[in-house]
Amino acid sequence: MSQRPDPDQPPASGTGARRPPDPSRRNARSRAAILGASLQLVGEVGYARLTIEAIAARAGVGKQTIYRWWPSKAAVLLDAFTENGGEPGAEPAIPDTGDLAADLRAVLRATADEFSDPAFEAPYRALAIAGAQDADLSREFDARLAGGGIEVYITRLRAARDAGQLREDVDLRLAAEMLTGPFFQRWLARRGPLDHDFTDALVDTVLAGLRPRG
Amino acid sequence: MSQRPDPDQPPASGTGARRPPDPSRRNARSRAAILGASLQLVGEVGYARLTIEAIAARAGVGKQTIYRWWPSKAAVLLDAFTENGGEPGAEPAIPDTGDLAADLRAVLRATADEFSDPAFEAPYRALAIAGAQDADLSREFDARLAGGGIEVYITRLRAARDAGQLREDVDLRLAAEMLTGPFFQRWLARRGPLDHDFTDALVDTVLAGLRPRG
Amino acid sequence: MSQRPDPDQPPASGTGARRPPDPSRRNARSRAAILGASLQLVGEVGYARLTIEAIAARAGVGKQTIYRWWPSKAAVLLDAFTENGGEPGAEPAIPDTGDLAADLRAVLRATADEFSDPAFEAPYRALAIAGAQDADLSREFDARLAGGGIEVYITRLRAARDAGQLREDVDLRLAAEMLTGPFFQRWLARRGPLDHDFTDALVDTVLAGLRPRG
Amino acid sequence: MSQRPDPDQPPASGTGARRPPDPSRRNARSRAAILGASLQLVGEVGYARLTIEAIAARAGVGKQTIYRWWPSKAAVLLDAFTENGGEPGAEPAIPDTGDLAADLRAVLRATADEFSDPAFEAPYRALAIAGAQDADLSREFDARLAGGGIEVYITRLRAARDAGQLREDVDLRLAAEMLTGPFFQRWLARRGPLDHDFTDALVDTVLAGLRPRG
DNA sequence: GATTAAGCGAGACGGTACGTCCGGTCTTTTT
DNA sequence: AAAAAGACCGGACGTACCGTCTCGCTTAATC
Numbered sequence: 021m022s023q024r025p026d027p028d029q030p031p032a033s034g035t036g037a038r039r040p041p042d043p044s045r046r047n048a049r050s051r052a053a054i055l056g057a058s059l060q061l062v063g064e065v066g067y068a069r070l071t072i073e074a075i076a077a078r079a080g081v082g083k084q085t086i087y088r089w090w091p092s093k094a095a096v097l098l099d100a101f102t103e104n105g106g107e108p109g110a111e112p113a114i115p116d117t118g119d120l121a122a123d124l125r126a127v128l129r130a131t132a133d134e135f136s137d138p139a140f141e142a143p144y145r146a147l148a149i150a151g152a153q154d155a156d157l158s159r160e161f162d163a164r165l166a167g168g169g170i171e172v173y174i175t176r177l178r179a180a181r182d183a184g185q186l187r188e189d190v191d192l193r194l195a196a197e198m199l200t201g202p203f204f205q206r207w208l209a210r211r212g213p214l215d216h217d218f219t220d221a222l223v224d225t226v227l228a229g230l231r232p233r234g
Numbered sequence: 235m236s237q238r239p240d241p242d243q244p245p246a247s248g249t250g251a252r253r254p255p256d257p258s259r260r261n262a263r264s265r266a267a268i269l270g271a272s273l274q275l276v277g278e279v280g281y282a283r284l285t286i287e288a289i290a291a292r293a294g295v296g297k298q299t300i301y302r303w304w305p306s307k308a309a310v311l312l313d314a315f316t317e318n319g320g321e322p323g324a325e326p327a328i329p330d331t332g333d334l335a336a337d338l339r340a341v342l343r344a345t346a347d348e349f350s351d352p353a354f355e356a357p358y359r360a361l362a363i364a365g366a367q368d369a370d371l372s373r374e375f376d377a378r379l380a381g382g383g384i385e386v387y388i389t390r391l392r393a394a395r396d397a398g399q400l401r402e403d404v405d406l407r408l409a410a411e412m413l414t415g416p417f418f419q420r421w422l423a424r425r426g427p428l429d430h431d432f433t434d435a436l437v438d439t440v441l442a443g444l445r446p447r448g
Numbered sequence: 449m450s451q452r453p454d455p456d457q458p459p460a461s462g463t464g465a466r467r468p469p470d471p472s473r474r475n476a477r478s479r480a481a482i483l484g485a486s487l488q489l490v491g492e493v494g495y496a497r498l499t500i501e502a503i504a505a506r507a508g509v510g511k512q513t514i515y516r517w518w519p520s521k522a523a524v525l526l527d528a529f530t531e532n533g534g535e536p537g538a539e540p541a542i543p544d545t546g547d548l549a550a551d552l553r554a555v556l557r558a559t560a561d562e563f564s565d566p567a568f569e570a571p572y573r574a575l576a577i578a579g580a581q582d583a584d585l586s587r588e589f590d591a592r593l594a595g596g597g598i599e600v601y602i603t604r605l606r607a608a609r610d611a612g613q614l615r616e617d618v619d620l621r622l623a624a625e626m627l628t629g630p631f632f633q634r635w636l637a638r639r640g641p642l643d644h645d646f647t648d649a650l651v652d653t654v655l656a657g658l659r660p661r662g
Numbered sequence: 663m664s665q666r667p668d669p670d671q672p673p674a675s676g677t678g679a680r681r682p683p684d685p686s687r688r689n690a691r692s693r694a695a696i697l698g699a700s701l702q703l704v705g706e707v708g709y710a711r712l713t714i715e716a717i718a719a720r721a722g723v724g725k726q727t728i729y730r731w732w733p734s735k736a737a738v739l740l741d742a743f744t745e746n747g748g749e750p751g752a753e754p755a756i757p758d759t760g761d762l763a764a765d766l767r768a769v770l771r772a773t774a775d776e777f778s779d780p781a782f783e784a785p786y787r788a789l790a791i792a793g794a795q796d797a798d799l800s801r802e803f804d805a806r807l808a809g810g811g812i813e814v815y816i817t818r819l820r821a822a823r824d825a826g827q828l829r830e831d832v833d834l835r836l837a838a839e840m841l842t843g844p845f846f847q848r849w850l851a852r853r854g855p856l857d858h859d860f861t862d863a864l865v866d867t868v869l870a871g872l873r874p875r876g
Numbered sequence: 877g878a879t880t881a882a883g884c885g886a887g888a889c890g891g892t893a894c895g896t897c898c899g900g901t902c903t904t905t906t907t
Numbered sequence: 908a909a910a911a912a913g914a915c916c917g918g919a920c921g922t923a924c925c926g927t928c929t930c931g932c933t934t935a936a937t938c
Contacts, residue, residue: 045888045930068367071919082890087921149366152359152422153282162423170425194416194435197425202408202415208366208422209376211384211411221408229443259909287898296911301900473904473914496795499893510916515895577794580787580850581710590851598853622844622863625853629844630836636794636850637804639812639839649836657871687883687935715924724885729926 041088053079054086055100059143062097067146070097094150094157101143102164114176120185121227123176124199128219135207135214148208170196186230198226255302267293268300269314273357276311281360284311308364308371315357316378328390334399335441337390338413342433349421349428362422384410400444412440469516481507482514483528487571490525495574498525522578522585529571530592542604548613549655551604552627556647563635563642576636598624614658626654683730695721696728697742701785704739709788712739736792736799743785744806756818762827763869765818766841770861777849777856790850812838828872840868 057078062070072093076083090096114127134140147165151158162169173196180186186195202222206212271292276284286307290297304310328341348354361379365372376383387410394400400409416436420426485506490498500521504511518524542555562568575593579586590597601624608614614623630650634640699720704712714735718725732738756769776782789807793800804811815838822828828837844864848854 041888042886045886047889047929050889066367072921073919076890080890082888082892083921084891084923085889088888145366148423149363152363152366153280155424158424162425191435191439193426194432194439197416197420198412198436198439201417201419202411204423205415205418206411209362209418210369210372211376212407218408221405222412225405225408225412225443227443229439229441256908261910264910285898286900290911294911296913297900298902298912299910302909469914470912473912475903475915478915494795500895501893504916508916510914510918511895512897512917513915516914573794576851577791580791580794581708583852586852590853619863619867621854622860622867625844625848626840626864626867629847630839631843632847632851633843634839637790637846638797638800639804640835646836649833650840653833653836653840653871655871657867657869684882687881689883689934692884713924714926718885722885724883724887725926726886726928727884730883 046089047085050079050081050085051089054081054096055103058093058096058100059139062146063139063142066142067097067149070146072096092150092154092157094147094154095160097143097146097150098157098160098164101147112172114172116176116179118183120176120180121223124173124223124227125220128199128203128223129216131203132214132216132219145208170200173199184232187232190230195226195230198229199223260303261299264293264295264299265303268295268310269317271295272307272310272314273353276360277352277356280356281311281363284360306364306371308361308368309374311357311360311364312371312375312378315361326386328386330390330393332397334390334394335437338387338437338441339434342413342417342437343430345417346428346430346433359422384414387413398446401446404444409440409444413437474517475513478507478509478513479517482509482524483531486521486524486528487567490574491567491570494570495525495577498574500524520578520585522575522582523588525571525574525578526585526589526592529575540600542600544604544607546611548604548608549651552601552651552655553648556627556631556651557644559631560642560644560647573636598628601627612660615660618658623654623658627651688731689727692721692723692727693731696723696738697745700735700738700742701746701781704788705780705784708784709739709791712788714738734792734799736789736796737802739785739788739792740799740803740806743789754814756814758818758821760825762818762822763865766815766865766869767862770841770845770865771858773845774856774858774861787850812842815841826874829874832872837868837872841865 054075057075058070061074061078065074070093072083072086075081075093075096076086086096090099115123117123135144147157147161151161170193174192177186177190177192177195181188181190181192199222203214203219206218207214212218268289271289272284275288275292279288284307286297286300289295289307289310290300300310304313329337331337349358361371361375365375384407388406391400391404391406391409395402395404395406413436417428417433420432421428426432482503485503486498489502489506493502498521500511500514503509503521503524504514514524518527543551545551563572575585575589579589598621602620605614605618605620605623609616609618609620627650631642631647634646635642640646696717699717700712703716703720707716712735714725714728717723717735717738718728728738732741757765759765777786789799789803793803812835816834819828819832819834819837823830823832823834841864845856845861848860849856854860
C-alpha cells in the first residue's frame with residue numbers, strides 16, 4: 021500500500037481555470053426553453069427583478085445549465101432577443117427605392133411600430149439598460165442587433181450621397197445618429213410618443229439640413 | 235409596493251399608512267454623509283453594484299436612516315446629484331447673445347466637458363439607468379435636472395424663431411430633441427467620443443435644417 | 449460630535465475578519481425555534497440528510513440567523529441536545545450509596561433506557577458521528593455532555609477505591625472506559641441490544657477484575 | 663445470449679429495474695484506479711468531504727463507472743479497504759500459543775499499531791462513520807473486515823474457556839466486547855493514545871475478571 | 877472479418893444545498 | 908424623536924455535487 025499519488029498535482033482539483041463546455045453536446049431543448057422563459061419573464065417583471073433562478077424554474081432547467089453557457093442574465097436576454105425577437109443575424113439593409121426620404125420614413129415608422137409592441141419593447145429596454153451598465157455587453161448588443169445599429173443607416177445615406185441627393189461633405193455617421201438618437205432618447209427616457217408623426221418629422225427635418233445647397 | 239398589512243394595527247390609524255417622519259428633526263450631518271457616500275460609491279462600483287448597506291456603512295449611518303428619508307437608492311442618488319453635482323435648483327437658461335449657433339455650440343461644448351468628468355458622469359449614468367427602469371423616477375429626474383432637460387433648449391429656440399432666425403413652422407420640441415438625442419445616445423451607449431467636433435457639427439447640421447428657406 | 453470613525457476606510461468593507469455578533473441582542477424565540485427544529489429533523493431524516501435550509505424553514509427563520517450564531521449543523525445540534533435532551537450543564541454525579549455495583553448498575557440501566565428512546569438516540573448518534581469526523585467538535589461534545597463523559601465514572605470509582613472496595617493500583621480511567629466502551633461500541637455499531645442484562649453483566653464482569661485480591 | 667431487453671418483463675417497462683452490468687466485462691484497471699483514488703482522497707480530505715466526482719477525476723474515470731459498480735461512496739471505500747488495506751478475505755484467526763494473555767496482548771498491540779498508521783486509520787474511520795449512519799453498511803462492514811470483527815476474539819476466548827483458563831459461565835461475546843469496546847471508543851472519540859500500555863492494561867484487567875475463582 | 881453490444885471517459889443535465897450578500901423591517905440604546 | 912447599530916426574515920446569488928443521461932470510442936463476444 022502507501023503508494024503515494026505522484027506528488028505533482030494532476031489538475032489539483034483546485035479552483036483553477038474552468039475548462040469551457042463543449043457546445044456540440046449542448047441540449048437544444050434546454051437552450052430554447054431558457055431563451056423563451058427569459059423573454060416571458062422580462063416582460064412580466066422587468067429587467068431589475070428578472071432572476072436567473074426564475075428563468076431556470078420557468079424553463080424547467082438547472083441553474084447550472086444557465087451559468088454554464090451564459091455569463092450573465094443580460095447575455096441570456098441578448099441571445100433570447102436575437103433568436104426570437106430581433107433579426108436572426110443578417111443585417112436587414114434599408115431598402116433603396118431611390119427616394120431617400122420615403123425609405124427612411126418607412127424604416128423609422130416600422131421601427132416605431134416595433135417599439136410599441138410590449139413583447140419587443142421589454143427585452144429591448146432590458147438590453148439597453150444592461151448595455152448602459154456594461155461596455156462589453158453594449159458592444160455585443162450593437163454588433164448583433166440591427167434595429168439599434170446605425171450602420172444600416174450609414175449605408176443607405178452613403179448611397180444617397182453618391183447619387184447626389186445629399187451634400188458632398190455630409191458626415192454620414194453624424195447624420196445617422198441624428199436619425200436614431202432622438203428616437204432612442206424619446207423611447208428610453210419616455211419623453212413622448214413614438215408615432216409616425218414624430219418619425220416623419222424627424223426624417224424630414226434631418227434631411228432638410230443635409231440636402232445640397234442650391 | 236407589496237405593502238404588507240402590518241398586523242398590529244394602531245387603534246385609530248385609519249389608512250394604516252406609516253406616518254411620515256418630521257423633517258425638522260432631521261440630522262443634516264447624516265444627510266450630507268449619505269449623499270456624499272452615494273456619489274463616491276457609484277463612481278467606484280457603478281449603479282448595479284451600489285447597495286444601501288454600503289452607502290450606510292461608508293456614511294457611518296444606520297440603514298434605517300436611509301430608508302426613513304428615501305424610497306430607493308435611485309432617489310438617494312437623485313438628491314446627491316442635484317445637491318453636489320448638478321445645479322442646485324435654478325434653471326440655468328441658455329444664454330442669448332443673438333447668435334443662436336454660437337450659443338448652442340457653447341452650451342453643448344460645456345455639456346460635453348461635464349460628461350467627460352467621471353465624478354459627474356457616474357452618478358448621471360446611474361440616474362439615466364434608474365430612470366430607464368422606472369418611469370416615475372424618470373419624471374422626477376427630468377423635472378429636477380437642468381442639464382438633461384430639453385426645456386431650456388426649447389426656450390432658446392423659441393426666442394430664435396421669434397427673431398426670424400428659424401422657420402416659422404419649426405417644431406421646437408423636435409428641434410431640441412435633435413440637439414440632445416444624438417448626444418444622449420452617443421454617451422449612454424458609448425457610441426463615440428463626446429468632443430467639441432461632434433457637438434459643433436451636431437449644432438450646425440441641425441440648424442441647417444431649421445433655417446428659413448431661401 | 450460623536451467621533452466620526454475616520455472617514456477613509458471605515459472597516460474597509462472587504463472580506464476581512466467578520467466582527468462577532470452581539471449576543472445580548474439575540475432573539476431568544478428564534479434560538480429556541482432553531483434548536484427545536486434541529487431535534488425534530490434529525491429524528492426524521494438522520495444526520496446525513498439534515499440540512500441547514502430545512503432547519504431554517506422549519507424554524508421559520510432566515511438561514512443567516514443560523515450561520516450568524518453557529519459554525520456548523522453539528523454545533524446547532526450540540527446546543528439543541530444540551531438544552532432540550534441532555535443534562536443542562538451541571539455534571540450529574542453518579543450516586544454513592546456505598547454499594548458500587550448497585551450504583552453502576554443503576555446508572556448504566558438508566559443510560560441504556562435513554563439510548564432506547566429514539567428522541568434521544570437520533571441526535572446523540574448525530575453528534576457522535578459529527579465528533580468522529582471533527583476532533584474539535586468531539587472535545588466540545590465530551591466537555592458538555594454528561595452521558596458520554598467518563599469523568600463521572602472516574603469520580604465514583606475513585607470513591608470506591610478510597611473506600612477499599614477496589615484494588616489500590618486500579619487504573620481509574622481504564623476502568624471507566626471498560627464500563628462505557630463496550631456500551632458505546634454496541635450502541636454505535638449496532639452490535640446488539642442495549643438491555644439491562646447486558647449492562648448488569650458488564651458491570652459485574654468489570655468489577656470482578658478490579659476487586660482487591662484475597 | 664443475445665439478451666433482449668429482459669425477457670421476463672412486459673414490453674412497456676418504462677421505469678423498470680436497471681439490468682445489472684456484466685462483471686466479466688469489467689475494466690480491472692479502472693476498478694483499481696477508483697479504489698486507489700478513494701483511499702488517497704479519504705486520507706486527504708476525510709470522509710465528509712470525499713466526493714464521487716473527486717474520486718472519478720483522480721482516477722481518470724467517468725462517474726458512471728463508479729455508479730455502475732458501487733451503490734455509494736461508502737461501498738467504494740469498503741472495497742478499497744478490504745482490497746488494499748485490510749486482510750483480503752480469509753479470517754486472520756488469533757494465534758493460540760496456549761497463553762491467552764500473551765496472545766491477546768499481541769493482537770491488540772498489533773491492532774493499535776495499525777490504527778496509528780494514517781493510511782489505515784483514515785479509511786477505517788470513514789467506514790466506521792458510514793456504518794454508524796447506515797445499519798446495512800454496518801453489517802457489510804462487520805462481515806467483511808477481520809480487524810473490527812469480534813468473532814475472532816470469541817473463537818480464541820472459547821478455546822481458552824474450554825481449556826479451563828476462564829470461568830465456565832463466561833459470556834464470550836461480552837468478554838470480546840470488553841476487549842474491543844474500550845479500544846474502539848478511545849480511537850473513534852479520540853479519548854486518548856492507542857499505545858501498548860493501554861492495550862496491555864486492558865487485556866490484563868479484562869482477564870482478571872474472567873479467570874476461574876479460587 | 878464484420879457486426880454488435882456492452883463497458884468506458886467525458887461531461888451535460890435537472891436538481892438540492894451550500895454559505896454569502898443584500899433588501900427592507902424591527903428593536904435596542906444613545907443623543 | 909431621530910439616529911447608530913445591527914439582528915432579523917426572506918430570497919437570490921453563484922458554486923459544488925448528486926445521480927442520471929447521452930455521446931463517441933474501445934473492446935469482446937457472436938455471427
